[in-house]
Amino acid sequence: MTATRTIQLEVLRYRPEQDAKPFFQTYAVPVEDEWVVLDALNYVKDELDRTLSYRWSCHMFVCGSCGMMINGEPKLACKAFMQDYPSGKIRVEPLSNFPIERDLVIVQDDFVEKLTAVKPYLLPKQDKTVEQGEYLQTPAELKKYKQYSLCINCLCCYAACPQYGLEPSFIGPAALTLAHRYNTDSRDAGPEARGDLVAAHEGVWACSFVGACSQVCPKDVDPAGAIQQAKLYSALNFVTGMVKGDK
Amino acid sequence: MSAATTDTANPRKPYVRPISKTSWFLTSARYKSYMVHEVSSIFVALYMIQLVAGLFYLAAGPEEWESYLAFLRSPVVILLTLVGLVFFVIHTTSWFKAVPQATRIMRGEEVLPGKILVTAHYGIWAAVSLFVIILAWVA
Amino acid sequence: MRVETADIIIVGAGGAGLRAAIAVAEADPNVSIALVSKVYPMRSHTCAAEGGAAGVIKSNDKLDYHFDDTVAGGDWLTDQDAVELFVNEIPKELTQMEHWGCPWSREGDGHVAVRPFGGMKIMRTWYASDKTGFHMLHTLFQTSLKYPSIKRFDEFFTTDLLVEDGRCGGITAIEMRTGQLRTFRGKAVIVCSGGAGRVFPFTTNGAIKTGDGMAMAYRAGVPLKDMEFVQYHPTGLPGTGILLTEGCRGEGGYLLNKDGYRYLQDYGLGPATEKPVLKAMELGPRDRLSQAFWHEEKKGRTIPTKWGSVIHLDMRHLGEKLINERLPLVRDLSRNYVNADPVTDLVPVRPVVHYMMGGISTDINGATTVDGLYAAGECACVSINGANRLGSNSLGELLVFGARAARHAVEYVKTARPMTDAAATAQASDVENRIAALYKRTSGKERVPALRQQMTMSMEEGCGIYRDEVSLKATCDVVAEVRARFKDVALEDKSYVYNTDLFQTLELGCMIEVAQALVVSAIERKESRGAHQRLDYVQRDDVNYLKHSMAYYNPNGDPRIDYLDVVITKSQPAERVYGAAAGGQVTA
Ligand SMILES: Cc1cc2nc3c(=O)[nH]c(=O)nc-3n(C[C@H](O)[C@H](O)[C@H](O)COP(=O)(O)OP(=O)(O)OC[C@H]3O[C@@H](n4cnc5c(N)ncnc54)[C@H](O)[C@@H]3O)c2cc1C
Ligand code: SF4
Ligand code: SF4
Ligand code: FES
Numbered sequence A: 001m002t003a004t005r006t007i008q009l010e011v012l013r014y015r016p017e018q019d020a021k022p023f024f025q026t027y028a029v030p031v032e033d034e035w036v037v038l039d040a041l042n043y044v045k046d047e048l049d050r051t052l053s054y055r056w057s058c059h060m061f062v063c064g065s066c067g068m069m070i071n072g073e074p075k076l077a078c079k080a081f082m083q084d085y086p087s088g089k090i091r092v093e094p095l096s097n098f099p100i101e102r103d104l105v106i107v108q109d110d111f112v113e114k115l116t117a118v119k120p121y122l123l124p125k126q127d128k129t130v131e132q133g134e135y136l137q138t139p140a141e142l143k144k145y146k147q148y149s150l151c152i153n154c155l156c157c158y159a160a161c162p163q164y165g166l167e168p169s170f171i172g173p174a175a176l177t178l179a180h181r182y183n184t185d186s187r188d189a190g191p192e193a194r195g196d197l198v199a200a201h202e203g204v205w206a207c208s209f210v211g212a213c214s215q216v217c218p219k220d221v222d223p224a225g226a227i228q229q230a231k232l233y234s235a236l237n238f239v240t241g242m243v244k245g246d247k
Numbered sequence B: 001m002s003a004a005t006t007d008t009a010n011p012r013k014p015y016v017r018p019i020s021k022t023s024w025f026l027t028s029a030r031y032k033s034y035m036v037h038e039v040s041s042i043f044v045a046l047y048m049i050q051l052v053a054g055l056f057y058l059a060a061g062p063e064e065w066e067s068y069l070a071f072l073r074s075p076v077v078i079l080l081t082l083v084g085l086v087f088f089v090i091h092t093t094s095w096f097k098a099v100p101q102a103t104r105i106m107r108g109e110e111v112l113p114g115k116i117l118v119t120a121h122y123g124i125w126a127a128v129s130l131f132v133i134i135l136a137w138v139a
Numbered sequence C: 001m002r003v004e005t006a007d008i009i010i011v012g013a014g015g016a017g018l019r020a021a022i023a024v025a026e027a028d029p030n031v032s033i034a035l036v037s038k039v040y041p042m043r044s045h046t047c048a049a050e051g052g053a054a055g056v057i058k059s060n061d062k063l064d065y066h067f068d069d070t071v072a073g074g075d076w077l078t079d080q081d082a083v084e085l086f087v088n089e090i091p092k093e094l095t096q097m098e099h100w101g102c103p104w105s106r107e108g109d110g111h112v113a114v115r116p117f118g119g120m121k122i123m124r125t126w127y128a129s130d131k132t133g134f135h136m137l138h139t140l141f142q143t144s145l146k147y148p149s150i151k152r153f154d155e156f157f158t159t160d161l162l163v164e165d166g167r168c169g170g171i172t173a174i175e176m177r178t179g180q181l182r183t184f185r186g187k188a189v190i191v192c193s194g195g196a197g198r199v200f201p202f203t204t205n206g207a208i209k210t211g212d213g214m215a216m217a218y219r220a221g222v223p224l225k226d227m228e229f230v231q232y233h234p235t236g237l238p239g240t241g242i243l244l245t246e247g248c249r250g251e252g253g254y255l256l257n258k259d260g261y262r263y264l265q266d267y268g269l270g271p272a273t274e275k276p277v278l279k280a281m282e283l284g285p286r287d288r289l290s291q292a293f294w295h296e297e298k299k300g301r302t303i304p305t306k307w308g309s310v311i312h313l314d315m316r317h318l319g320e321k322l323i324n325e326r327l328p329l330v331r332d333l334s335r336n337y338v339n340a341d342p343v344t345d346l347v348p349v350r351p352v353v354h355y356m357m358g359g360i361s362t363d364i365n366g367a368t369t370v371d372g373l374y375a376a377g378e379c380a381c382v383s384i385n386g387a388n389r390l391g392s393n394s395l396g397e398l399l400v401f402g403a404r405a406a407r408h409a410v411e412y413v414k415t416a417r418p419m420t421d422a423a424a425t426a427q428a429s430d431v432e433n434r435i436a437a438l439y440k441r442t443s444g445k446e447r448v449p450a451l452r453q454q455m456t457m458s459m460e461e462g463c464g465i466y467r468d469e470v471s472l473k474a475t476c477d478v479v480a481e482v483r484a485r486f487k488d489v490a491l492e493d494k495s496y497v498y499n500t501d502l503f504q505t506l507e508l509g510c511m512i513e514v515a516q517a518l519v520v521s522a523i524e525r526k527e528s529r530g531a532h533q534r535l536d537y538v539q540r541d542d543v544n545y546l547k548h549s550m551a552y553y554n555p556n557g558d559p560r561i562d563y564l565d566v567v568i569t570k571s572q573p574a575e576r577v578y579g580a581a582a583g584g585q586v587t588a
Helices: A037-048 A109-117 A139-149 A156-160 A162-166 A173-183 A212-216 A223-244 B029-060 B062-073 B075-102 B114-138 C015-027 C063-073 C080-099 C132-144 C212-219 C263-267 C286-298 C320-326 C328-338 C394-415 C421-440 C448-462 C469-486 C500-524
Strands: A005-013 A023-031 A067-070 A073-076 A089-093 A100-102 C002-005 C008-011 C033-037 C150-154 C156-164 C167-175 C180-185 C188-191 C230-236 C254-256 C311-314 C347-356 C359-361 C373-375 C547-552 C560-565
Touching: A005 A037, A023 A037, A037 A089, A037 C448, A067 A156, A073 A156, A073 A212, A109 A173, A139 A173, A156 A173, A156 A212, A173 A223, A212 A223, B029 B062, B029 B075, B062 B075, B075 B114, C008 C015, C008 C167, C008 C394, C015 C033, C015 C132, C015 C150, C015 C394, C033 C156, C063 C080, C080 C132, C080 C394, C132 C394, C156 C180, C156 C212, C156 C421, C156 C500, C167 C188, C167 C421, C180 C421, C188 C212, C188 C394, C212 C359, C212 C373, C212 C500, C230 C286, C254 C263, C263 C286, C286 C347, C320 C328, C328 C347, C373 C394, C421 C500, C448 C469, C448 C500, C469 C500, C500 C547, C500 C560
Parallel strands: A005 A089, C002 C180, C008 C033, C008 C188, C033 C150, C188 C373
Antiparallel strands: A005 A023, A067 A073, A067 A089, C156 C167, C167 C180, C230 C347, C254 C311, C311 C347, C547 C560
């Protein structure tokens, strides 16, 4: 049996219809050790304050809804375990670097646009009808991009990325990683077909590679690594292009 | 507003939190180490300039080369070079740490473990340094 | 009120909704599509599916085998024309997913790999490690971005269908970030709103699975079919209800009672072999496994915890390499949520509510009894799942029937008459008034969380793995009471921007309707079949109940229950055989 303790949950509140700017509100929440921060928020919502808004759905770190700053770190609320916060005080804020719609809900239109812009779908190298069966792909070829296909679009990496904070036109870690995921898929026609957005100024070159994004990623996607590889590729491409005399 | 359903007024008012353009990196430990890495590259660059300058002096003739060496021997420059060395080490180690992310080498079905790559880099670094020291010794 | 128009409106952007949208776009790029979802598409609960999607592709397999497994798995309450069509089309759909980039796990030579799954005689479940649904959803979402005719309305909460003279002409939906109601006018609507596991307290279903689409169609006069069949998944984590995929057992995991004994051999599923044998022991169908747990619990052979009794899932003998490669999410979840590493520890599990076999009644084209209204995915009941769905059939279902409904709708809209403006406006303003009333009401003494809890707990108690007249009647009374008290709920949050109090209230309204259809259908089915097990009627009764239950909405009381014949083409009802006698493939 686990002991129940009470924590102080400090939540950044912002209700656009009545608040000029955000403020912290503290709730006393009795918690169980096996709870996650999301459970504490649900307790507040059900028992203490119906006006608190936040996004969540799966409670199993796969839908990517519940990214938020927890004690200053971008995390999934459903993967932030109470045991890891022994101090009795937890502070939750909406993800950094995004506008606040309300309370813990951020505006994510910018990300969705960027995701769309990188053409995140397979551009087949070779045309094949369904009747002709599947494209072959060996386990080794699969492994090459698999990690980069695990992104749940939770946006924790954007909240951690200093570059995105300073330069909002930067396409950012998750969207660039997704482009890289398709570019390195053995079935795909590759970066040339996907266009040069990735190699453009707002693309990989805007990333200064500190890896904050990879450190906070709850799914070990390693966006920093993907971007770095894409840079290498685009640099090599530039050099071979010069040698070959294109452009 | 009377009902959820009137669309006369749009009640949205997204709030953009201010980011300080000058001190944002002090807000978290991670950003601080990021800045150290970034700043260290300045020293790396300065040191490179110094080396390249040396080449020009060497090409210009023995006298110029001597004056360059004298410049290097001045205490201020030695101190600066030592500081540079520290930053150089910081820059190199933080870069090495990131190497496995940037280069994925497939060995059959497995991705070559990062540790091996990093160790190899340190190994090469040590070997080259040793070689340079021996060269300096012999010369 | 602002009006959006599109030829086809799709409610829900999970696997079914996205597949439908792409199918419309491919069938005719000039047909405009409004894809309306209360969450961003990638948050839809399809992302949670772990195990895989079944489809015949290997040379040792036959379409007939998949047909037989599905029909028998569903205890002959499946419509065999639908099943036949399903097993024929699914391999093509899964190959199509491959062409769109889905990262299916592979064999050494580059062909798609398959894994064993419960109730399937041959290994035929395509998988993408243990994140199959996640990869399918993201592949579909990302692919959908290619098509300019798909216009998305992310975070729009659909409240009602607009129906005139038995014809559907649109929906009303609240833009969540402004709180404004909008009318969507179209010639056809495809409801792909997912399941309703949240009407139970412990479920693998995410917060969004509140049966909204089922309730909307039901209120619009479409019957809900076979609602009493609720699937319990045998291996949920205690407390949270988080799922550990059937893949755990497919790969060879054991279920052990408190004595470390593989108890399934006592329930007609044996003998206990070391290597997994399909259709036997841990690879029996879900209804049988969950029922066996119930009996073990009654015999006192389960392990008590503060989250209820558990048994143990033992995967230690599978080894770290296999677990990391094929079950990484399972390892992540068990380590985090119950502090047990499957590589070295036993993992506590118990049955939890997982899937609704029932739903909006449709034909094999996804069409309902209302013209221009279609349904596909978990919210629909085409009747390929019957009384018990086989694991890994529903990811396939949402592809096959999402696409079919879409293609049919494309044909339908070519000649469909639009709804009259007068009717559309009148219905939309009814909805407007209803929501305005929620905002205005101040005297409400009922609270949404309390009502929800009372109802869901009662569902688990009275309408769970085993049921009888007494328990069902008690639950029925509670649901009726909650339904009456719901009229007294007042919003505690009166704002418009992203008001989650409002959405939870509307969702509870839907859950109550779904729960009522479910429990009343269960009372009326006086037999035991598949997932519907009655302690007072323990036999299957083909004479009286080889029929689909059809629940019709009644605004003032219990729904009316009617029955519809099951479509039988080539497989006559027989005894379901599992264990050694089933002759399942030995996996190795
Ligand atoms: C944990 C888990 C594991 C599973 N594993 C497997 C498996 O291995 N194999 C298998 O075959 N099946 C599996 N299933 C079942 C399968 O995943 C689901 O049946 C299927 O994904 C449902 O897809 P869907 O498109 O019908 O609904 P969902 O993916 O749930 O999507 C519903 C959509 O409807 C929208 N919506 C709902 N209400 C509204 C509203 N009021 N207004 C606007 N939009 C609305 C939502 O926003 C969402 O976009 C699993 C299920 C769970 C829960
Ligand atoms: S590595 Fe690049 S993308 Fe990642 S946090 Fe740093 S700057 Fe941002
Ligand atoms: S890369 Fe990681 S942190 Fe970034 S959105 Fe994807 S899953 Fe989240
Ligand atoms: S609720 Fe889905 S990721 Fe946290």
